[in-house]
Amino acid sequence: MVFSFADPSPDDGSGADSDGGAGAFAARFLPTDGVPEWLDDIEGERALEWARARTGETESLFDGDSSRDELERDILAALDTDARIPYPIRRGEHLYNFWRDGEHPRGLWRRTSLESFLSGEPEWEVLIDVDALASSESENWVWKGAQCRYPDYDRALVHLSRGGADASVVREFDLETLEFVAESPFELPEAKSDVSWVGRDEILVGTDMGPDSLTASGYPKQVFSWRRGTALDEAELIFSGHDDDVAVGGWFDATEGFERLFVERAIDFYRSRRFIRTDGGLQIIEVPDDCRVSVHREYLLLMPRTDFNGVPAGGLAVAVVDEWLGGNRDCRTLFTPDAHTSLQSVAWTKNHLVLTLLHDVATRLVPLSIGDWAEGTIPGLPESASVSVVGTSPTRDDELWLAGSSTLEPATLWLTRSGADEPPRVARRAPSFFDATGMSTRLHWATSADGTKIPYRITGLLDDGHPGREGRGGGDSAGSDFEGDADDAAGGAAGPRPTLVHAYGGFEVSLVPGYSATRGMGWLARGGLSVEANLRGGGEFGPEWHSSAVKLNRGKVYEDHRAVLEDIVARSYATPDTLAIRGGSNGGLLSAVALTSYPERVGAVVSQVPLADMLRYHRLSAGASWMAEYGDPDDGTEGAAIREWSPVQRIARRDDRPYPPALVTTSTRDDRVHPAHARSLAWLLREAGQPVDYHENTEGGHAGAADNAQVAHMEALIHSWLWRTLG
16 A cells, blocks of 8 residues: 555644645655755765754753753763673673773673672673773774684674774684784674684684675675685685675584584565575575574574464474474474564573563563473563563573563563572662652553554653552552553543653564663653553564554554554643654654654654655665665655655645654764765755754764763753753
């Protein structure tokens, strides 16, 4: 279908002309050919001069604003405090952690022992001080992770980015001498590289090898075996994909007794073909392209997005790898989804497979015994928290690290063993960063245009007399989350409040309740209400929840979003003038669509690192990799559908249709979503006479900030801008 909004303009209930792309209103959209081409030049001096000028104007709004300065200091103190949880990653006998604080803004890569970690005052061995490294090499290094060689954990492939971009350099680090390897090291220049250890003297690599080595999306198209002491251009080609693939990658599983080499060709964001090396060469694992697979020891997990081999879409099944490769299609279904419950992820321990499920956006962990696949439980976890698996040791033991939090309850880190009867041990608790006394969370369901029920949770100082109040929460309790269905309640808070709505609605990403110090300090503690909405396009209710809102049906995401906004107002939590929306990346696109397609529904819009020029997104940075989500702008039918909601193509002059104030942010170093999206959006809004502020950070990549100080600055600016805008 080709989607068209039907929002009357002006919003007076008169049934005036709609804003659909084919209607009369469409003729008043600002032409996009007025956007100067030099805005596309990421680091061109003219573009940067324009960005600096606009950013300076936005910063100047808060000159002398002591409350903004105080908020920035408070957020930075929360981000830098030693009381935060240092989440560990098990590597052999050590627990590894990457840590930033006030003394080390770029961070420390470090390790300790389990005994020391559990003591509460661990003694950390620093492996790499990124601040010292950046200073000594005169580079603005941002940590992007490290891959340690299993099972010896004697070497690591370290990824360092200039300014936070996705592209990084790769350098080999010796975990015994704690120095970068000097003799015949594995090193790669800046690129979007993919690497994996095979042995101490061999790695798999995909990187920019010159012409015809990358896909149209800018990711590796080929996998090579590179042996120590040889030049990169002498590496052995193992596999080559197609130009229009998203990416090709290879990795080696060094599990003792089950050593295997894998290659995956990502056809698009949701379809791939996986190969396994056998004595006869690379053999495809024969499943549909939209079926995810995972191999562990002798087991093959099947996670189809559509029904396959008796396994329902969104389900999970297990087979034996060697038997499957030999043509035997016997498998056992381990999980069957329903209308309210979906599979989110799996994790192996030595004796269990742990499933993370969502039931109406509340998490549940289910351990299954390997072999008989009997279902167990993990006792003692709070029902109100969103709990996730943060670490296991599948070849070592049943060690299981869990983390959980809720909107009002700070994070807890637990250590347990899968299959244990006793409650998990509390390894760390994060402190509270704002006063949540009297606050609670309520679940509601909005009805979208096609009748689909869309859940959202609203948090803050809610009216205690609300007829939907049941169970936990309310009164004088501090930070108690109510996670039930409050839809029998017609009212909302005691009078409309400033209400900030966050949503994403894309790429099968599930939004679950979680604690945010910045949201708490910047918004909730100041009397605002916070909303998180679970729109279609996400993964909260399985593959169909996502696939029903892609390409030609993309408009359903925006129908869902609009329905949530209208429901919030109908329940008297807010008025359109006190309602703000915020989103980043695909969520930034969502915010920009709301701004340009149903602006009467909101009073302020924040669009961070957004996609916005959707008729040419596939030709900007990594955009070609997302066509399975949005559609192909060059296809007649799909392009026409995109035009119906693409923000840059739908900007009206203020005399024709006034928009609420907007804040558009991006990063010069964002090499995933090209900054031209944000620049073009802000440029056209200014040309149309619409109120817009713009901020472009010179670092940060797609995250928008490269260190805690930059995060604190941006969060304080955004929240202060929202309060200023909403009055």
